[in-house]
Amino acid sequence: MTTTRKRSWSGRASPGPDPSVTPGEFEIAAARLYREVWGRAVAALTRTLGDLDLAEDVLQEAWIVALERWRADGVPSDPTAWLLTTARNKAVDRIRRATNLKSKERLLVESDSTDPLAEIPDSSITDDRLRLMFTCCHPALSIEARVALTLRTLGGLTTPEIASAFLVTDTTMGQRLSRAKRKIKVAGIPYEVPPDHALPERLASILAVNYLIFSEGYASSSGTQLVRRELCEEAIRLARLLVAFMPDEAEARGLLALLLLHHSRRMARLGPSGDLVLLEDQDRTQWDRAAIEEGLALVERALPLGAGPYLLQAAIAGAHAGADSFESTDWAQIVVLYGLLYERAPSPVVELNRAVAVAMRDGAAVGLDLIDRIRAEKSLERFHLLHAARADLLRRMGRNDEAAESYERALELQQSAPERRYLENRLAEVRNRSSLHTSESGNP
Amino acid sequence: MRYLMLIYGPQWDPSGASAEQMQAVMDEWTDFTADVLKRGVSDGGEALEPVATATTVRVRNGERLTTDGPFAETNEVLGGYYLLNCDNLDKAIEIAAQCPGARDGSIELRPITEFGDDYQKEVMERAGLAGS
Numbered sequence: 423m424t425t426t427r428k429r430s431w432s433g434r435a436s437p438g439p440d441p442s443v444t445p446g447e448f449e450i451a452a453a454r455l456y457r458e459v460w461g462r463a464v465a466a467l468t469r470t471l472g473d474l475d476l477a478e479d480v481l482q483e484a485w486i487v488a489l490e491r492w493r494a495d496g497v498p499s500d501p502t503a504w505l506l507t508t509a510r511n512k513a514v515d516r517i518r519r520a521t522n523l524k525s526k527e528r529l530l531v532e533s534d535s536t537d538p539l540a541e542i543p544d545s546s547i548t549d550d551r552l553r554l555m556f557t558c559c560h561p562a563l564s565i566e567a568r569v570a571l572t573l574r575t576l577g578g579l580t581t582p583e584i585a586s587a588f589l590v591t592d593t594t595m596g597q598r599l600s601r602a603k604r605k606i607k608v609a610g611i612p613y614e615v616p617p618d619h620a621l622p623e624r625l626a627s628i629l630a631v632n633y634l635i636f637s638e639g640y641a642s643s644s645g646t647q648l649v650r651r652e653l654c655e656e657a658i659r660l661a662r663l664l665v666a667f668m669p670d671e672a673e674a675r676g677l678l679a680l681l682l683l684h685h686s687r688r689m690a691r692l693g694p695s696g697d698l699v700l701l702e703d704q705d706r707t708q709w710d711r712a713a714i715e716e717g718l719a720l721v722e723r724a725l726p727l728g729a730g731p732y733l734l735q736a737a738i739a740g741a742h743a744g745a746d747s748f749e750s751t752d753w754a755q756i757v758v759l760y761g762l763l764y765e766r767a768p769s770p771v772v773e774l775n776r777a778v779a780v781a782m783r784d785g786a787a788v789g790l791d792l793i794d795r796i797r798a799e800k801s802l803e804r805f806h807l808l809h810a811a812r813a814d815l816l817r818r819m820g821r822n823d824e825a826a827e828s829y830e831r832a833l834e835l836q837q838s839a840p841e842r843r844y845l846e847n848r849l850a851e852v853r854n855r856s857s858l859h860t861s862e863s864g865n866p
Numbered sequence: 867m868r869y870l871m872l873i874y875g876p877q878w879d880p881s882g883a884s885a886e887q888m889q890a891v892m893d894e895w896t897d898f899t900a901d902v903l904k905r906g907v908s909d910g911g912e913a914l915e916p917v918a919t920a921t922t923v924r925v926r927n928g929e930r931l932t933t934d935g936p937f938a939e940t941n942e943v944l945g946g947y948y949l950l951n952c953d954n955l956d957k958a959i960e961i962a963a964q965c966p967g968a969r970d971g972s973i974e975l976r977p978i979t980e981f982g983d984d985y986q987k988e989v990m991e992r993a994g995l996a997g998s
Contacts, residue, residue, distance in 0.1 A: 562955060562959075608977055609975075609977050610869075610953075612954035616956060620960070
């Protein structure tokens with residue numbers, strides 16, 4: 423774990439650590455601990471108080487007290503319980519101070535009579551976090567709010583950390599989070615696991631939010647290297663939680679497998695200068711075998727439960743991950759899997775991927791034919807990968823001039839620097855070959 | 867919690883509909899209303915006459931401006947509402963999803979601003995209705 427980076431873990435309620443001081447052992451351990459206990463503590467306290475905003479506020483205060491105490495006396499054996507007790511007392515104080523509000527009086531009476539925080543079994547904390555996951559990913563919130571809220575409340579990332587991951591200012595992210603929490607309160611979004619008949623829509627949202635968090639980390643569209651990696655790892659951690667909560671949901675397993683299999687290639691994806699390395703050129707010895715094994719096992723066990731889009735994508739990633747070399751990849755299987763994926767979730771992008779796999783199985787000309795058919799439908803005309811894929815096939819077929827044209831078109835549409843560098847290199851290569859060819863043929 | 871459930875949809879034009887079709891539409895809405903009442907989650911609701919019958923009133927600089935209909939060009943018009951009283955948003959969504967209007971239009975769920983009992987009392991006092 424690379425948690426040596428200085429964090430602003432003391433949050434908005436405190437002045438924060440002096441940035442001129444290098445964090446010592448205690449700070450590093452505390453930062454890690456914060457990430458570990460935050461989600462649990464927020465979830466448990468939110469259930470008790472029925473108010474996410476209040477729960478976060480008093481926990482943040484409790485955390486500051488905890489840091490002082492623990493620095494002197496050492497970290498207690500159960501830091502979550504310690505935090506919850508302290509935070510709960512703070513909540514009770516606050517409620518007492520605000521006794522003019524009738525609803526809070528009722529809350530005070532309720533929490534005094536039952537003392538719900540006295541004993542919280544581990545299993546119920548797990549349930550609390552699942553409940554909170556459904557709240558944070560509620561479809562009544564904007565997708566940006568869902569992502570931010572999930573990272574803040576369940577992931578324990580601080581507002582500045584999330585802001586830097588999404589390249590917005592701390593103020594903007596702070597407002598996004600507080601607006602979301604306000605909507606939860608005012609619109610009455612519950613802290614509940616939805617009933618079975620509502621589960622498909624609600625689970626789909628959790629999966630999508632999780633996948634978005636991972637993609638933001640993976641696609642390198644913004645943020646520093648470190649923040650991006652943390653997003654990927656956080657998404658995997660949340661996916662693991664979800665699988666633990668809902669072991670019978672094949673798509674939850676599928677998502678976890680998909681993330682693990684993508685993440686297994688992280689060391690081989692970028693060259694020393696940050697250039698994108700294509701799957702076929704990656705050093706497969708750098709792939710994370712443990713992640714691959716885990717991903718493949720998940721796919722195998724989940725497939726009998728039903729093949730949804732995440733699981734099928736995981737199976738495709740698994741077919742790549744399980745191959746010793748690009749050449750020995752089971753392209754026939756990948757073509758079949760893309761076909762199934764298209765049946766479940768039809769999209770021209772899936773069609774394009776299938777065409778590329780067909781090109782590997784049956785030759786570039788067959789693949790090109792399919793790509794040109796997709797192109798005729800126009801919906802992917804502005805999608806850089808369509809042109810990049812087309813260009814690659816033309817290059818393989820030695821049709822260098824046409825390949826150059828397609829690489830140029832792809833470059834017009836692509837913003838990301840590493841991908842641009844890849845395309846520029848290929849373009850130079852086909853132009854070079856094309857001019858060689860011209861000068862050769864021009865010479866009698 | 868209380869929510870106003872606003873039902874937006876295409877303006878219903880009964881002129882082309884047969885008596886049976888009209889009856890079928892009415893039955894569907896009556897069943898829904900009955901279901902909402904049976905569950906005890908409604909504090910009432912009404913259907914609205916077409917937008918063409920609406921009147922808009924504005925006061926600008928103390929001057930009254932009365933005009934015909936709302937002029938916003940929209941395909942979906944407010945056709946009716948229910949006042950729901952249920953535990954939370956998920957329960958309200960549940961009911962909205964069963965509303966016949968959800969299939970060809972859209973349902974907006976708006977939490978009611980609750981000013982509290984003290985405020986209600988004050989309003990009644992100002993109206994001279996306190997203690998009644």
